[in-house]
Amino acid sequence: MPLPEGLYGLMAEFDSATDLVHAAKAAYKAGYRRMDCYTPYAVEEAAEAIGFHRDEVSLVCLIGGVLGLVAMYGLETWIAVWAFPLNIAGRPYYSWPAFVVPAYEWTILWSGIAAAFGMLALCGLPKTYHPVFNAPNFRNGATTDKFFLCLESTDPKFAAEEARSFLEAQSPVSVVEVEY
């Protein structure tokens, strides 16, 4: 596959989360769909504003947790009942109260691991290259105190002139072109 060339998108820079959210809402209302917000910290409303409703991390986390629970509880039952039955103080081989604690620990462990790695995978990380870093103001501000909205050129509605005038109407600090 050849590397894509040309314009990746137009990026507007804002000074506050509120301005960004308003611009993002306006862009969604104007019909733009392929766009993304970049903020130095999580701004949930920005995600909502661009029509991103829910992520699958919680589902991945739940599946991980259930797998951990079943795995440990099954392991304990198998060992205590079939593989290596031991008479401990005359209790039944299948003593569920004693199985709860390790099963619970594995639920936590597996759901935590599933959530962490699932989040990375669903975010498409690790990623070695992303075009937005070609914008110099992005490199300086995205992790400190600036808020960015990028309209991507793959959007069917995207036309460079129109998109630029739209973004400039949102009173940004600046609007820059982002190359691939």
Add this chain to the structure above:
Amino acid sequence: MANDHFSKGLPSTLTAPPFVDSWRRRALIAGLVFSAIAVILGYLGQAQNQLGWEHLLRGWLDGFVMCFGFCFGAMALLFVQYLSGGKWGLIVRRPLEAMTRTWPLVILMFLPVAYFGATLGHLYPWAQYADWAPALQKGLISHDMAHAIEWKAPMLNVKAYWMVSLLCFAIFAMYVIFLNRWSLKRDADPEPNVTYWRTRFENLSGFGVVLFSVLLFILAIYWVMSIDPTWYSTIYGFQYLVGEPFVVLPLAILTLIGLGKAEPIRSTFRKIEQHDLGKLCFALVMLNIYFAFGAFIIIWSGNSPEEIPWYLDRIRGNWGVIATLDVIFHWLIPFTLLLSRDLKRIQSRLSVTCCIMIFAGFWDMFWLIEPSFWDAARHLQLTWGILEYAAMPAALFSFWLVYYFQQLKARPLIATNDPHLAEILEHDYVHA
């Protein structure tokens, strides 16, 4: 700042909306109806097995301990929010203060428990058989019971019961009075004086929370655990320490959601704080099951004849059904529901969860109290008397709610002199 035009002003009215009066009326009617039912059940129970009035008193104890939990659990939560800080504390502060101001009613509810239960010995075997030797000879009590009554007499005697309980009430009432008085004074202060007030409340709460934990432990032993004087557990008081916020916080959330239909709460109770309170509920659900299951597994592992009968009394003879449902109401349902992020942000669903949590509190108290008695241990009978555990606590809780709603109207619903006020007046989506 660009944010300025999104911050809302303080609502023009800060007092409770008029519909709180109708809440109060409904609670009063419910209280009267449930009281009537409780009396009828008492007669029916008396005719059935001569235990009708005994059960009424046990039901009263259940209701009293729950109302005590609502009142002074709110005090504990006030301590915690002053110590931890945070926006969630500001929004629940006034409802919690209203709950704490119900303390005179709670002391009134205590008097029948102490008089009939301890002085006349209808609840506590150590009071009924304080003279244990003849009772042992006649076979009215077991050897273990006589031994426990003999050795625990310095703590478990009627005089100490009254004195310790009333002393604790006096100390708690003093804290409640200070918390409420200073809170008003702080609002009346023309200067913000943030550090001064914060330090003052922190000093009050820091020692208060430690003292409350210790005294609650003692009270839990006196009021509930000592119904079975043969048993002891070192985590028992902590279970009450978690059990109280477990019902208080859902009640505070329900209050806010109910009040949210009108100003001043409509524009100040935001999704962010609602979500935070939901998360705190989730933490309490986990902490509660951690203590409850921890206590169980330690005693189960030890399997010692001095400890395990307490659980056997509460599992065998159909009590296992109640215990299993207790786990389901207390942990399984709220845990699975509160896992969901959306649920915590949708008021209708969060209020259902809160109702389940409060119901679980009452259910758990039933399971703690009733099997302690000789006639019910390892033998759950579906008698009229058992229904007292529904009627009597419901009646007392309803009357308590009447008082609570009245107190809710007594003060502005938002504390104004607090640095977090500016934050809760912002719109939901401004984080910076």
